[in-house]
Amino acid sequence: MVDACGVAHTALCFQVTTLEQETMEVLSLVLSMKNTFTPINRIPPEALSLIPDHWGHQAEKDIIGLTHICHGWREIFTSHSLLWTHLDCKNTEKTRVYIERSKIQPLEISLTQSKSISYSDNALLMAAPYTNRLSSLTIRILSNTLSRLPDHFPFPAPLLNLKELKIVLDANSPSHAPAILNAIFPDHLSPLRMLSLSNVVTDLPWRNLSNLTMLEFRHVRRYTVDPLFMGKLLDFFESAPLLRKITLHDSIPNSSTVSPGRVISLLNLENLAVGNLPAHSTFLDHLSIPRCALLNLRFSFSEGNPTTPLCFTNFGNFDITTINLLVDKHPWTRMRLNGPSGVLRMCSIQKNWSTPSLLQSLSKFDLSKARRLSVAAHHFSSSGYRIQVTFIFHTLLLMNNLRTLTLIEGHDLPFIQALNPEENESHTVPCPKLEELVVYIWSQHCLCPGKLIEIARNRAMRFSKLSSITIIDLGKDYDKSHKETILELRKYVSRVEFRLDVSPPDWDAVFGDRGDDEHDDEL
Secondary structure: OHHHHHHHHHHHHHHHHHHHHHHHHHHHHHHHHHHHOOHHHHOOHHHHOOHHHHOOHHHHHHHHHHOOOOHHHHHHHHOOHHHHOEEOOOOHHHHHHHHHHHOOOOEEEEEEEOOOOEOOHHHHHHHHHHHHHEEEEEEEEOHHHHOOHHHHOOOOOOOOOOOEEEEEEOOOOOEEOHHHHHHHOOOOOOOOOEEEEEOEEOOOOOOOOOOOOEEEEEOOHHHOOOOOHHHHHHHHHHOOOOOOEEEEEOOOOOOOOOOOOOOEEOOOOOEEEEEOOOOOHHHHHOEEOOOOEEEEEEOOOOOOOOOOOOOOHHHOOOOOOEEEEEEEEOOEEEEEEEEOOEEEEEEEOOOOOOOOHHHHHHOOOOOOOOOEEEEEEOOOOOOOHHHHHHHHHHHHHOOOOOOEEEEEOOOOHHHHHHOOHHHOOOOOOOOOOOOEEEEEEOOHHHOOHHHHHHHHHHHHHOOOOOOEEEEEEOOOOOOHHHHHHHHHHOOOOOEEEEEEOOOOOOHHHHHOOOOOOOOOOOO
C-alpha cells in the first residue's frame, strides 16, 4: 500500500512538473507573441539588424544589451555577423564568442595597452588562427611591447588580408616599426589600403603599395635624422599611385638631398594635410598636385624664414574665387582659398597684421578671378600702420574682379583705408569692380565714419561707385552720428543699410567654411 502511494505521488509530481514546464512554455510563447505586437517589433528583422551598423564600435555595450531585450531580438542580433567583427582581445571568453558569431566576416583587431588597461595575451592567441580574416589592425601599445607582438601571431601568414594598419606608440619612447611590418608583410604591402603611424621610428623601406589609398604619419620625422629621409618619402609616394588622402604631422625633414627636378605625380590625391612648422617648401615642390584637391597646409609666415615657401608652382592651375583670411581666431592665423579647382587652407602662428608676410604669401597666387574676400582680424598693430595699408593696397590691386568685401570684428580699418584711391601715390582705384562692402562693428569707435564716407566719395568720383554698404553694429551703441553717416553715404552709394542689435554672425556662414577642418586645431 505504501509503495503504491509512493508511486502515485511520484507520478503526480512528474505530472505537476510537466504541467509547470508546459505552462512556462505557453507563458513564454504568450509573452513572445505579445512582444510581436509592440511598435518596435513591426520593423522587419532584416532592417532591425542593420540599425547598429550606424553606431560604430563605440556602442559595443549597447549591442550586447540588445541581445538581452527578448528572445526575438537575441536571435536577430546574434545572427547578424557584422556586429561581432571587432575584437579588443581583453577577455578570452568574449573573444571566443565574437569569433563564433562573426562567422566568416573580416575581423578588426584593436590592441590597447596603458598603465591601467591592457589586452590579454591568451585572447590574442585565440584570435591568431584567424589572421586570414584580418582586415584591420589597430595597435595602441607601449613601445617596449611592439617588438614582442609578432610572437603572438603565426606570421608570415600567406592568406593575410589586412587592409588597415594603425600603430600608435608612446610619444616618450618611440620604437622601430619594421619588426612588426616585416613580420606581417614579409614580401610586399600590396593588401594595405590604409596605413597610420604615430611616434614610430621608420626608414620607409617598403615597396609595392599598389592599393594604399590613405596615409597618416604623426611625429615620424622627429625621430628620423637621416638626411635621405625626404627621398625615401618620395619613393614611398611613388610606390603608392592610388593615394587619395595624405596627412603628415611633424613628419617632414628640414633638409633634403633630393634633386630639385624630381616631381611625383599624385593623380588620385583628394586631400593633403601637412602639419609642420614650418613645412618644408622643397617637399611641396616635389609633388604634382591635381586639380580639385583639398589642401590643408601649415607653415610660418615669418619674414626671413629660409623654409617659408617661396613659390607655389604646383598650384598654378588653382582658380581662386573666394578668399577668407582669419587672424587671431583660436591659436592660428588661417587663410582659405576656394575655387572650382579645389580648396587650399593654410595656417600659421601669426597673431596680427604687424608684418606683411601673410599678404606676401597671398600675393604669390593668381587672384585675378577672386570675387569675394572676407577678413576677420581681432586687432591690427598701430606700429607700422602705413606699411600695413600699403601692403594691403598692393594685394587688393591683384583682385581686379572682386565684387564683395566682408570685414568682421570691426578692427579692419587698414583694409577700408586701402580701398581709398587717395591713400596711394598713383591714385589707383583698387578692386575697381567692388560693389558690396559689409562691415561688422562692435561700437562706433571701431570704425571711423569720416574714412568710410571719404572712400565712398573718392571711388564714386573715379567711376568705381559702390552699390551697397552694410554696417552691422553688434555693440548696441546707436547714436545720432549713425543717422548722419547714413545720410552722407547715400550721396555716393546706391544702398546704405545700418543694422543695430544683431546677433554676432555665424562664423562658418559668413566665411562659407563648413568644410573638413578637423586638422586645423591640430596642425
